[in-house]
Amino acid sequence: MGRIGRWATLVAVMAAGMLLVISPLACAPRHKPSPPSASTPIVRVRLLVARDNVAIRAALAPTVRAFSEKQALRVNLPGTSDVALTLKDNRWLIGGVPIPGGGVLTMWQADDGTVSINGRTYRGRFRFIPAGGNTFDVVNDVDIDGYVKSVVPRELLKSWGEEAYKAQAIVARTYALYEARTAGLRRQWDVYPDQRSQVYGGCQDESEKSRAAVDDTTGVVVAYGQLNHERIFKTYFSACCGGVTQSAADAFGEAYQVPLSDQNLHGLCSAANNYNWGPVEISKDELTRRLRDYGRRRGRAERDMAKVSKLEIQLVNRFNRPIRFVVTDTNGSRFSLTGEELRNAVNAGTSKDEPARLLSSFCKVVCDPTNETIRFVDGHGNGHGVGLCQWCSEIRSEAGLRHEDIVLSAYPRARLVRAY
Numbered sequence: 001m002g003r004i005g006r007w008a009t010l011v012a013v014m015a016a017g018m019l020l021v022i023s024p025l026a027c028a029p030r031h032k033p034s035p036p037s038a039s040t041p042i043v044r045v046r047l048l049v050a051r052d053n054v055a056i057r058a059a060l061a062p063t064v065r066a067f068s069e070k071q072a073l074r075v076n077l078p079g080t081s082d083v084a085l086t087l088k089d090n091r092w093l094i095g096g097v098p099i100p101g102g103g104v105l106t107m108w109q110a111d112d113g114t115v116s117i118n119g120r121t122y123r124g125r126f127r128f129i130p131a132g133g134n135t136f137d138v139v140n141d142v143d144i145d146g147y148v149k150s151v152v153p154r155e156l157l158k159s160w161g162e163e164a165y166k167a168q169a170i171v172a173r174t175y176a177l178y179e180a181r182t183a184g185l186r187r188q189w190d191v192y193p194d195q196r197s198q199v200y201g202g203c204q205d206e207s208e209k210s211r212a213a214v215d216d217t218t219g220v221v222v223a224y225g226q227l228n229h230e231r232i233f234k235t236y237f238s239a240c241c242g243g244v245t246q247s248a249a250d251a252f253g254e255a256y257q258v259p260l261s262d263q264n265l266h267g268l269c270s271a272a273n274n275y276n277w278g279p280v281e282i283s284k285d286e287l288t289r290r291l292r293d294y295g296r297r298r299g300r301a302e303r304d305m306a307k308v309s310k311l312e313i314q315l316v317n318r319f320n321r322p323i324r325f326v327v328t329d330t331n332g333s334r335f336s337l338t339g340e341e342l343r344n345a346v347n348a349g350t351s352k353d354e355p356a357r358l359l360s361s362f363c364k365v366v367c368d369p370t371n372e373t374i375r376f377v378d379g380h381g382n383g384h385g386v387g388l389c390q391w392c393s394e395i396r397s398e399a400g401l402r403h404e405d406i407v408l409s410a411y412p413r414a415r416l417v418r419a420y
């Protein structure tokens, strides 16, 4: 019996009494993914890292193919209970039943959202990529619009305006495409499913409003450059700028770009919850511990610093937003950090409920050499404050601005172009 014939008859009885049947696919020998339109770009989301198993459930039978094989196989999974996908000695097992071949395992859904991975459903296909030992990463290859439909509702409040939703859809689409065309070129995936890129939770996160916003703006991205030679850029956005944005150059040390320069919004988003915050207090001992920890993780000089003696603003931008801080330790050594580096150092390893956290680096510092406590006061905004401010967008949406104008006001001298 040939290999395919052997697998065609493979039947395993599941513990739950359900049947798992793996059979060859009746159609063409090579199964190809079928994005909604041939020209819609795919974004590859790394959902899970170095897992030794994931729980799979399928309402409709998906097809799978290991990299070494030509033939895709249909897998009838029980639709009402989970089955484990595992990797043992380079062989894939679904519910304990081996799948022929080795290497990356690709799974195509019969229809979007019919396969759940660890309880969540997604559009597009899945790739299970061996990651050493018997572990594997899970990557979801999804068309960019399907991806953005899930991302936008996690970024904005449900009650916010349609134009704010459309603006965010354009910005989220551009951000993901930029990542795919830069960092993604060097790896088998493009974006994280969390705040390191954008929060992505699959089908369950989509809303009517986000689907409409994405469909109404399909293909539209933000770009910058000479007419007809525009290029997309990393369209940073954050929750609340606190009235003044900072440039990507100041915040992240990137090359200066006009669309990502600093802007004075003159308190446009002052209705936001976190427009004003503080004071936030932290002891010098605790700040020292966090700075050393940050230095250790980043390979920076702060790891060997003596106790914090003083913290001061070193530099502000042209609209008086602090962009650099300097820490002096008890030995007199000075350590200069950008605002975002300081915020990351202070917040690293803390939970959202931790009171000693900085919502932004847009604040003043009260630091008395004789006092054991440092106070961050007169704080404004939430997030890094680069690029589009979501609260400013919503205020503009409420004021009747169209999404095109909302996006372009956030990125000076940028243009909207069609990417597909």
Ligand SMILES: [Zn+2]
Residues within 6 Å of the ligand: 240, 241, 242, 243, 265, 268, 269, 389, 390, 391, 392
């Ligand atoms: Zn703002």
